[in-house]
Amino acid sequence: MKILIVEDERKLGLLLKQGLSEAAYGVTLAATCAAARDALCETSFDAIVLDLGLPDGDGLELLRQWRRSGFNEPVIILSARDAVQDRIKGLDFGADDYLPKPFSLQELLARLRSLLRRQASVKDTVLEHRGMRLDLVGRTLHFNGQPVDLTNREFALLEIFMQNPGRILPRTLICEKVWSSPYDVDANLLDVYMSKLRSRLETGGDKPLFKTVRGVGYKLQ
Amino acid sequence: MKSIGARLALWYAAASTVTLACLFLVGYYLLRGYLIHGLDLLNQSEFEQIKARLGPDYSALSSAVIDQRIRETTEYASVLFYIDIHSRDTGTIFYSSNLKGRPIPDIKGARRYDVDWDVGPLRVGEFIMAPYDVAIATPEAQVEGVMEGYAGVCAALLILMLAMSAAIGLGLSRLALRPVRLIRATASRIGSENLSERIPVPAVADEISDLARLLNAMFDRLEASFKNVRRFAADASHELKTPLSLVRLHAEKLLAGGTLNHENEEGMQTLLEELTRVNSTIDELLFLSRAESRSITLELAPHDPADILANFNVDAQVLAEHHGVHFPYSHEGSGQALCEPRWVRRVLLNLLSNAINASPPGGNIRLRSRLTGELWRVEIEDEGAGVPSSEYEHIFDRFVRLKSKDRQRLEGSGLGLAICRGIIELHKGRILAETGSNGRALRVVFEIPAQPPPPRAPSLTPDELAPATSR
Numbered sequence: 001m002k003i004l005i006v007e008d009e010r011k012l013g014l015l016l017k018q019g020l021s022e023a024a025y026g027v028t029l030a031a032t033c034a035a036a037r038d039a040l041c042e043t044s045f046d047a048i049v050l051d052l053g054l055p056d057g058d059g060l061e062l063l064r065q066w067r068r069s070g071f072n073e074p075v076i077i078l079s080a081r082d083a084v085q086d087r088i089k090g091l092d093f094g095a096d097d098y099l100p101k102p103f104s105l106q107e108l109l110a111r112l113r114s115l116l117r118r119q120a121s122v123k124d125t126v127l128e129h130r131g132m133r134l135d136l137v138g139r140t141l142h143f144n145g146q147p148v149d150l151t152n153r154e155f156a157l158l159e160i161f162m163q164n165p166g167r168i169l170p171r172t173l174i175c176e177k178v179w180s181s182p183y184d185v186d187a188n189l190l191d192v193y194m195s196k197l198r199s200r201l202e203t204g205g206d207k208p209l210f211k212t213v214r215g216v217g218y219k220l221q
Numbered sequence: 222m223k224s225i226g227a228r229l230a231l232w233y234a235a236a237s238t239v240t241l242a243c244l245f246l247v248g249y250y251l252l253r254g255y256l257i258h259g260l261d262l263l264n265q266s267e268f269e270q271i272k273a274r275l276g277p278d279y280s281a282l283s284s285a286v287i288d289q290r291i292r293e294t295t296e297y298a299s300v301l302f303y304i305d306i307h308s309r310d311t312g313t314i315f316y317s318s319n320l321k322g323r324p325i326p327d328i329k330g331a332r333r334y335d336v337d338w339d340v341g342p343l344r345v346g347e348f349i350m351a352p353y354d355v356a357i358a359t360p361e362a363q364v365e366g367v368m369e370g371y372a373g374v375c376a377a378l379l380i381l382m383l384a385m386s387a388a389i390g391l392g393l394s395r396l397a398l399r400p401v402r403l404i405r406a407t408a409s410r411i412g413s414e415n416l417s418e419r420i421p422v423p424a425v426a427d428e429i430s431d432l433a434r435l436l437n438a439m440f441d442r443l444e445a446s447f448k449n450v451r452r453f454a455a456d457a458s459h460e461l462k463t464p465l466s467l468v469r470l471h472a473e474k475l476l477a478g479g480t481l482n483h484e485n486e487e488g489m490q491t492l493l494e495e496l497t498r499v500n501s502t503i504d505e506l507l508f509l510s511r512a513e514s515r516s517i518t519l520e521l522a523p524h525d526p527a528d529i530l531a532n533f534n535v536d537a538q539v540l541a542e543h544h545g546v547h548f549p550y551s552h553e554g555s556g557q558a559l560c561e562p563r564w565v566r567r568v569l570l571n572l573l574s575n576a577i578n579a580s581p582p583g584g585n586i587r588l589r590s591r592l593t594g595e596l597w598r599v600e601i602e603d604e605g606a607g608v609p610s611s612e613y614e615h616i617f618d619r620f621v622r623l624k625s626k627d628r629q630r631l632e633g634s635g636l637g638l639a640i641c642r643g644i645i646e647l648h649k650g651r652i653l654a655e656t657g658s659n660g661r662a663l664r665v666v667f668e669i670p671a672q673p674p675p676p677r678a679p680s681l682t683p684d685e686l687a688p689a690t691s692r
Contacts, residue, residue: 015467
């Protein structure tokens, strides 16, 4: 999997490159619009991570040019601009996802995976993990063969975890998927739902089902 | 009067009518003087005629001859002229018969004068024909008649003038005020979305174009300060968030490396948590500065509050249950509120969190929602210790933390209610704090403009509603 990172802040770019390399992605780093254009002409990428404020132009403009000239690689925008309008504008210009700064590496990885999976368009309709069987079409959960009643929110929450077993899921990402708004984090709504989910599904065994990763999010183990 | 246009028209009509009235008055005196002068000339020519009839040796004639000659000359004009000839020595020589034996009153020292006679006002001319004094008088009735006619015509013209000048004045003032209306229309159109629009300045240099230029200069300054706030928000975002990203990624890297001892790992995790908090505080402050400079535009669209509340209630019940409080809610009225649901949801969540923090265990948090024709009103009331009423104004300010007296703890960044106010004001609504129904606890109320429900289709009778086949 090859990723192009377009980021002018050198330290941040290097750190991202290192982090993604450790996650077994092949990474090319471009610091300017021109360098990004060159890189994209030379070789093809599976995904592009694009910072908006670049020294020789605006990332959004670059994205628009790409989309116009037929490049359809998935693009994640990194930006310090978190205004909703900027987010919407980015998505309108053809970005596939929008990640506000400061972000966690886990969050970037989770979003990249989700993008690449979407790209592969392989989606299981039944997810299984540690005795749980989640049927996305029938919207049912069986735990050790027994049906478990879940509310819609609980189901949506569990679905995200079941699609990313063993991976840290950042809070903002979860909230965005379940409530389509990253702001609910403030109300600790996520923690309340997690504790409900835990009380339903955790049997007090050796290894808890959900691990809290402080300052980042949760992980289904 | 409220309209400057109408006031100007009124002034214009009054000024032109008064001017015309003054002119008519002057005309009245001039015309009257002219007509009276005409009477004087008539008297004069009558005198000349009498003098010619008597001949150059009139002083030698006997009084009877004089009487006879004058009567021959003047009797046909007896309606027009009153003639009185007398001598200082011998007394009256001749009276015209229409005087009926009475003399024409004499005003000493005046040659031409008016007298009031029982037949009406007379114009008298006195002429010397030594040794006689001749007084000839003409009735002024005709002059008075002309003057009355003149006054009538003038009055009619004045009324016409008043009406016409009012109409013309109204038209003129509309014409003159058109640039002002243009300024008003443009100025009210200029909002945070189109700050670069300007009032068109007419090419001529007059008071109106000065005003337009002045307003445009004001809009320039306004636009500059708006741009500053926006630039500040963008700069602050970039300058703060890029280094925060670096700090975050470094901390995560250290944690992921697994080389930290337990104590350091704890510290690093706390750092990550604090970083999240700092970030959300930055976001909230930026949101507030954008909201106050109106550089956020919401997509206000009609939404049914019942749906928004039902969706919110799902999560609210979970939160309430988790914190051991009850959350009954009610909604009345149908229609649509003009809002953006996710922002309203944020307000509701913020208010619910505050209420949960203030509530005693097992307490009730009541949400009452009511949609009337033009307003969606939501009240959230807790059973906590409340806030002194003197604080009601301030709790929506930044960094004011609500201390819940029951638990003596501080919650949140202190921006929650400020953000609620920001969001509600962006919805063109208002938010305020009140004392709850038990006279103690806090009730927060917000109101958002609503759209009246569309007029219902004419209701059908049950017969019409029934399918045709069932008949």
